[in-house]
Amino acid sequence: xxxxxxxxxxxxxxxxxxxxxxxxxxxxxxxxxxxxxxxxxxxxxxxxxxxxxxxxxxxxxxxxxxxxxxxxxxxxxxxxxxxxxxxxxxxxxxxxxxxxxxxxxxxxxxxxxxxxxxxxxxxxxxxxxxxxxxxxxxxxxxxxxxxxxxxxxxxxxxxxxxxxxxxxxxxxxxxxxxxxxxxxxxxxxxxxxxxxxxxxxxxxxxxxxxxxxxxxxxxxxxxxxxxxxxxxxxxxxxxxxxxxxxxxxxxxxxxxxxxxxxxxxxxxxxxxxxxxxxxxxxxxxxxxxxxxxxxxxxxxxxxxxxxxxxxxxxxxxxxxxxxxxxxxxxxxxxxxxxxxxxxxxxxxxxxxxxxxxxxxxxxxxxxxxxxxxxxxxxxxxxxxxxxxxxxxxxxxxxxxxxxxxxx
Amino acid sequence: xxxxxxxxxxxxxxxxxxxxxxxxxxxxxxxxxxxxxxxxxxxxxxxxxxxxxxxxxxxxxxxxxxxxxxxxxxxxxxxxxxxxxxxxxxxxxxxxxxxxxxxxxxxxxxxxxxxxxxxxxxxxxxxxxxxxxxxxxxxxxxxxxxxxxxxxxxxxxxxxxxxxxxxxxxxxxxxxxxxxxxxxxxxxxxxxxxxxxxxxxxxxxxxxxxxxxxxxxxxxxxxxxxxxxxxxxxxxxxxxxxxxxxxxxxxxxxxxxxxxxxxxxxxxxxxxxxxxxxxxxxxxxxxxxxxxxxxxxxxxxxxxxxxxxxxxxxxxxxxxxxxxxxxxxxxxxxxxxxxxxxxxxxxxxxxxxxxxxxxxxxxxxxxxxxxxxxxxxxxxxxxxxxxxxxxxxxxxxxxxxxxxxxx
Numbered sequence: 001x002x003x004x005x006x007x008x009x010x011x012x013x014x015x016x017x018x019x020x021x022x023x024x025x026x027x028x029x030x031x032x033x034x035x036x037x038x039x040x041x042x043x044x045x046x047x048x049x050x051x052x053x054x055x056x057x058x059x060x061x062x063x064x065x066x067x068x069x070x071x072x073x074x075x076x077x078x079x080x081x082x083x084x085x086x087x088x089x090x091x092x093x094x095x096x097x098x099x100x101x102x103x104x105x106x107x108x109x110x111x112x113x114x115x116x117x118x119x120x121x122x123x124x125x126x127x128x129x130x131x132x133x134x135x136x137x138x139x140x141x142x143x144x145x146x147x148x149x150x151x152x153x154x155x156x157x158x159x160x161x162x163x164x165x166x167x168x169x170x171x172x173x174x175x176x177x178x179x180x181x182x183x184x185x186x187x188x189x190x191x192x193x194x195x196x197x198x199x200x201x202x203x204x205x206x207x208x209x210x211x212x213x214x215x216x217x218x219x220x221x222x223x224x225x226x227x228x229x230x231x232x233x234x235x236x237x238x239x240x241x242x243x244x245x246x247x248x249x250x251x252x253x254x255x256x257x258x259x260x261x262x263x264x265x266x267x268x269x270x271x272x273x274x275x276x277x278x279x280x281x282x283x284x285x286x287x288x289x290x291x292x293x294x295x296x297x298x299x300x301x302x303x304x305x306x307x308x309x310x311x312x313x314x315x316x317x318x319x320x321x322x323x324x325x326x327x328x329x330x331x332x333x334x335x336x337x338x339x340x341x342x343x344x345x346x347x348x349x350x351x352x353x354x355x356x357x358x359x360x361x362x363x364x365x366x367x368x369x370x371x372x373x374x375x376x377x378x379x380x381x382x383x384x385x386x387x388x389x390x391x392x393x394x395x396x397x398x399x400x401x402x403x404x405x406x407x
Numbered sequence: 408x409x410x411x412x413x414x415x416x417x418x419x420x421x422x423x424x425x426x427x428x429x430x431x432x433x434x435x436x437x438x439x440x441x442x443x444x445x446x447x448x449x450x451x452x453x454x455x456x457x458x459x460x461x462x463x464x465x466x467x468x469x470x471x472x473x474x475x476x477x478x479x480x481x482x483x484x485x486x487x488x489x490x491x492x493x494x495x496x497x498x499x500x501x502x503x504x505x506x507x508x509x510x511x512x513x514x515x516x517x518x519x520x521x522x523x524x525x526x527x528x529x530x531x532x533x534x535x536x537x538x539x540x541x542x543x544x545x546x547x548x549x550x551x552x553x554x555x556x557x558x559x560x561x562x563x564x565x566x567x568x569x570x571x572x573x574x575x576x577x578x579x580x581x582x583x584x585x586x587x588x589x590x591x592x593x594x595x596x597x598x599x600x601x602x603x604x605x606x607x608x609x610x611x612x613x614x615x616x617x618x619x620x621x622x623x624x625x626x627x628x629x630x631x632x633x634x635x636x637x638x639x640x641x642x643x644x645x646x647x648x649x650x651x652x653x654x655x656x657x658x659x660x661x662x663x664x665x666x667x668x669x670x671x672x673x674x675x676x677x678x679x680x681x682x683x684x685x686x687x688x689x690x691x692x693x694x695x696x697x698x699x700x701x702x703x704x705x706x707x708x709x710x711x712x713x714x715x716x717x718x719x720x721x722x723x724x725x726x727x728x729x730x731x732x733x734x735x736x737x738x739x740x741x742x743x744x745x746x747x748x749x750x751x752x753x754x755x756x757x758x759x760x761x762x763x764x765x766x767x768x769x770x771x772x773x774x775x776x777x778x779x780x781x782x783x784x785x786x787x788x789x790x791x792x793x794x795x796x797x798x799x800x801x802x803x804x805x806x807x808x809x810x811x812x813x814x
Contacts, residue, residue: 015634032624219692227422285626
């Protein structure tokens with residue numbers, strides 16, 4: 001009882017700090033996620049040492065990250081992907097392989113990281129943050145432009161490929177050897193799960209929708225959807241796939257515009273899907289910040305040798321690769337140069353999925369404290385840089401009469 | 408990671424079983440709470456032995472019961488209390504002291520329970536379940552009658568007194584001796600907390616409402632209200648009062664019709680209070696069934712000697728006291744006899760607060776397994792009996808031409 005009691009206070013502290021950090025971050029123009037991360041750094045061993053990542057916090061953060069991926073699946077928009085078409089695919093593939101290859105080579109050869117550690121660092125750079133890109137382009141009034149639509153399509157695709165890459169990596173990190181047939185088998189498994197799980201989840205969701213209309217006891221949606229999401233998270237690990245992919249699959253199943261609803265013409269109906277979105281929102285809003293605070297809590301900035309130079313050289317060179325890598329796809333496009341540059345810039349922000357990569361790599365023991373700290377710094381650079389320079393670039397184009405290239 | 412993983416499956420099982428039990432219960436005309444309790448009995452050591460009350464389940468149940476009391480506070484309706492007036496107060500006081508005194512005497516003298524155990528058993532019988540009474544009277548079309556209004560007012564008051572009595576009992580169970588000055592000090596403390604905490608909570612809630620209008624980051628209400636409720640739960644224990652009273656106080660603070668909003672003319676505005684109710688509902692619906700499943704999980708019906716006779720004599724005689732005790736107030740009223748009988752009958756159902764009493768007594772080691780099982784059986788009797796006999800009585804009055812006495 002007394003342990004529970006003290007853990008409740010820690011939970012209150014975490015929730016309040018996340019909110020406070022998020023509020024301050026948005027005031028200064030940064031994404032709320034960065035503020036939540038910093039809140040964790042402040043509460044954790046880096047600064048105050050007030051909050052230890054106790055079991056309760058870790059489980060709730062775990063549930064939070066599964067919910068987060070559930071929402072990402074829920075918001076995956078197949079129509080937008082199709083509409084943005086081949087150009088988005090070029091940008092997405094470039095934006096995936098660019099940072100992956102460049103990041104891996106840099107980590108392996110310049111910093112002599114072990115293969116899996118290098119893959120985690122490189123993989124973390126592959127997923128553009130859809131949430132931040134949408135916010136960014138929306139704030140600058142660029143979302144309806146061709147460039148905006150290409151960025152959104154590519155960001156969604158990169159998130160999708162990123163989650164699958166993460167699934168593959170986490171699986172590989174469990175095995176002993178890094179063999180090509182082993183990796184191929186894992187990729188196959190993950191792809192099969194990613195394709196089949198949403199179909200199974202959609203089928204179950206129809207049962208829930210049926211129950212909801214007939215039930216006289218309120219609360220069908222929050223209880224049954226949470227049970228479904230957590231069940232898929234559990235089932236994913238049973239199939240040898242990380243649990244976040246289970247949450248993602250459950251989200252795709254409910255998304256009104258994912259490939260699942262393309263394949264099956266009469267899915268769970270619209271009003272029900274909207275109610276699911278509405279009634280699970282408070283749960284997602286409550287749990288997911290806990291995950292980002294945990295990322296900050298598991299950072300120990302005091303353990304980093306700030307004077308040695310490694311942390312600076314590592315984070316700045318990896319940061320440069322993270323930025324350059326995202327331009328690979330944009331440069332390959334056939335488009336006016338200002339448009340290519342804008343697309344490259346808008347693809348740079350990393351956040352949620354990258355932090356999940358980092359956190360999983362750290363908790364699997366694949367990232368040393370300075371590498372982990374450096375990777376988080378890279379994620380922070382890319383997230384904080386983008387709003388700033390995209391705005392500058394748009395204003396430059398307007399002043400020099402090239403604004404029509406962005407339309 | 409692996410422990411977390413298996414606990415998630417237990418959590419899914421608990422959520423699904425609670426829903427399944429609740430659905431079946433409402434189909435056969437019983438309250439959902441009874442179905443959730445039975446679900447816990449089935450999953451627990453009594454029957455299948457599938458789910459152990461692991462740390463995660465216990466913490467979430469703890470949060471669930473705090474949320475439950477938060478909602479009870481939120482729904483406390485001061486206007487209704489005032490409107491029902493002195494008659495409701497007579498019924499409430501009779502319905503509190505009747506079962507308390509009769510139950511205590513029975514447990515002490517007929518069954519030789521220790522003083523605190525007897526007080527827990529008797530205390531559990533004091534709180535009429537507002538939720539079940541409202542549902543019952545609503546279903547039978549009696550809610551707008553004089554009798555209905557008196558029952559509702561008295562039930563709210565009994566819940567309030569019950570929670571405070573529970574607070575006092577839990578505090579006393581921590582102390583070494585059962586002395587009158589000690590008990591008086593505890594009662595004073597609890598009353599001061601019950602009066603002052605809602606005022607503090609309301610003040611904090613105004614800050615939250617202010618933040619909500621200015622924030623650009625979504626999710627203010629779910630995060631801040633949960634933080635506030637859990638903080639008050641923690642603060643309650645700090646002041647030597649059980650944590651559920653903290654949740655109740657936070658709820659009273661937000662109730663648009665509690666004494667707090669009577670005292671302070673311009674509280675948190677109406678639309679905000681409505682949104683709080685709306686956005687916390689999924690959280691309450693998700694967490695609170697976990698508590699009732701836990702009550703079932705902590706019952707071990709296999710440990711009860713069913714052949715010894717004690718369990719039957721104890722539960723049936725205590726059940727009789729539970730019913731009779733609730734008639735004390737009704738009989739004292741100046742009203743036509745059919746109305747007195749109806750009021751007495753409608754005051755009988757116990758559920759949430761009674762189960763909280765039982766669970767707290769059990770986890771504090773104050774109730775032996777057979778006494779705990781017997782007490783749960785009494786709660787089940789009173790809950791299952793009421794819908795049945797109130798309907799019979801109404802029909803009898805109609806057939807014998809006495810229906811006007813009920814109007």
